[in-house]
Amino acid sequence: MDRIPIGALLRSRGSREWKRWEWQYQQRVRTWADLVRRTGLVSAGADRCRDVVRRYPVSITPYYLSLADWSDGSDPIRRQCAPAAEEIDVSSGGIPDPLEEEIRMPVPGLIHRYPDRCLLLVTNRCAAYCRHCNRKRLWKKADPSRREGYYCRMIDYVSRSPRIREVILSGGDPLTLPDPVIEGILARLSAIPHVEVLRIGSRTPAVMPMRITPGLCRMLKRYRPLWFNTQFNAAREVTGEAAEACDRLLSAGIPVSNQSVLLKGVNDDPDAMRDLLHALQRISVRPYYLFQCDPAEGTDHFRVDLRKGIELMERIRTTTSGLCLPRYVMDTPDERGKVPLHPRCISGDGDAGEPHNFFDNCPEMK
Ligand SMILES: *Cc1c(COP(=O)(O)O)cnc(C)c1O
Numbered sequence: 232m233d234r235i236p237i238g239a240l241l242r243s244r245g246s247r248e249w250k251r252w253e254w255q256y257q258q259r260v261r262t263w264a265d266l267v268r269r270t271g272l273v274s275a276g277a278d279r280c281r282d283v284v285r286r287y288p289v290s291i292t293p294y295y296l297s298l299a300d301w302s303d304g305s306d307p308i309r310r311q312c313a314p315a316a317e318e319i320d321v322s323s324g325g326i327p328d329p330l331e332e333e334i335r336m337p338v339p340g341l342i343h344r345y346p347d348r349c350l351l352l353v354t355n356r357c358a359a360y361c362r363h364c365n366r367k368r369l370w371k372k373a374d375p376s377r378r379e380g381y382y383c384r385m386i387d388y389v390s391r392s393p394r395i396r397e398v399i400l401s402g403g404d405p406l407t408l409p410d411p412v413i414e415g416i417l418a419r420l421s422a423i424p425h426v427e428v429l430r431i432g433s434r435t436p437a438v439m440p441m442r443i444t445p446g447l448c449r450m451l452k453r454y455r456p457l458w459f460n461t462q463f464n465a466a467r468e469v470t471g472e473a474a475e476a477c478d479r480l481l482s483a484g485i486p487v488s489n490q491s492v493l494l495k496g497v498n499d500d501p502d503a504m505r506d507l508l509h510a511l512q513r514i515s516v517r518p519y520y521l522f523q524c525d526p527a528e529g530t531d532h533f534r535v536d537l538r539k540g541i542e543l544m545e546r547i548r549t550t551t552s553g554l555c556l557p558r559y560v561m562d563t564p565d566e567r568g569k570v571p572l573h574p575r576c577i578s579g580d581g582d583a584g585e586p587h588n589f590f591d592n593c594p595e596m597k
Pocket of ligand 1: 342343344345348349350399568569
């Protein structure tokens with residue numbers, strides 16, 4: 232896995248500092264100049280990339296930086312974290328808020344789309360900014376969690392909504408917050424009688440696995456049933472450190488599931504996808520969803536044609552264990568939620584171009 236010695240920073244790999252998540256978080260690459268300096272990256276569109284970073288900031292932990300092959304322009308890790316000129320192509324489509332989350336917030340930061348569960352944006356900060364993120368519109372905003380009463384209003388809303396039985400902590404990445412803040416939120420939610428299940432969505436096992444400390448796991452264990460959803464998109468992200476992080480959660484009785492995004496040039500061929508799913512199964516992480524990449528602004532270059540995605544997953548389905556099969560879904564802005572994508576969606580002679588034609592054969596889309 233240590234394929235690229237990229238300077239002084241990486242010489243500390245494996246050191247005591249390296250293993251502290253606070254250090255990883257402080258040492259993140261935050262500018263284009265810093266990225267170039269630390270990786271020796273040469274990019275044809277360097278000027279454009281500086282513009283990209285002005286609009287969509289960069290954030291990469293030393294750990295995640297060390298997984299990429301910076302000499303390879305098509306490296307799947309690099310593709311997910313390095314700014315690319317395509318992000319600001321005017322010709323590319325996309326909308327800032329494809330899932331219309333902003334209009335589904337009864338109180339700031341709480342998305343209530345389904346009757347029985349809701350999702351809290353507990354921060355907008357992440358250890359690493361994924362270039363394919365469907366919430367990249369939020370990166371440059373001030374951290375909402377600093378606002379007076381931000382969490383109180385969410386918790387109050389949940390306590391006044393008896394139909395909500397499951398609450399998801401998302402963001403940003405909830406695990407960029409200190410343990411006592413996370414515990415404060417979990418404790419107050421779990422004290423609400425109708426809240427039966429808690430869930431955390433965090434990419435830290437893939438981008439900053441040292442965040443999953445024994446202390447964090449001891450704390451989280453007290454708030455079970457607690458489900459942990461993470462996001463690995465490439466087999467090479469499933470390192471020894473990542474496996475240990477997931478194992479600490481699993482040992483604390485916290486099931487770990489994975490939500491991947493289908494990404495062009497990262498996991499959109501059968502071998503790459505199968506390697507990823509098998510790697511997850513080997514570390515007892517259950518593949519849960521594979522998302523069609525949402526039409527968010529600045530992510531066009533990652534989007535895989537639906538027909539291709541369906542064919543890909545059909546090939547995987549027929550050649551691998553059911554235990555490592557995620558549900559391939561497309562998220563929608565309304566109550567239909569995450570709609571499963573089946574081969575019958577393309578069984579007619581429909582053209583894969585336009586979703587509304589495309590889904591004529593797909594009962595779930597009606
Ligand atoms: C995805 C999502 C959920 C969780 O959906 P599941 O299908 O239960 O994983 C809940 N609320 C919102 C707003 C979501 O986007």
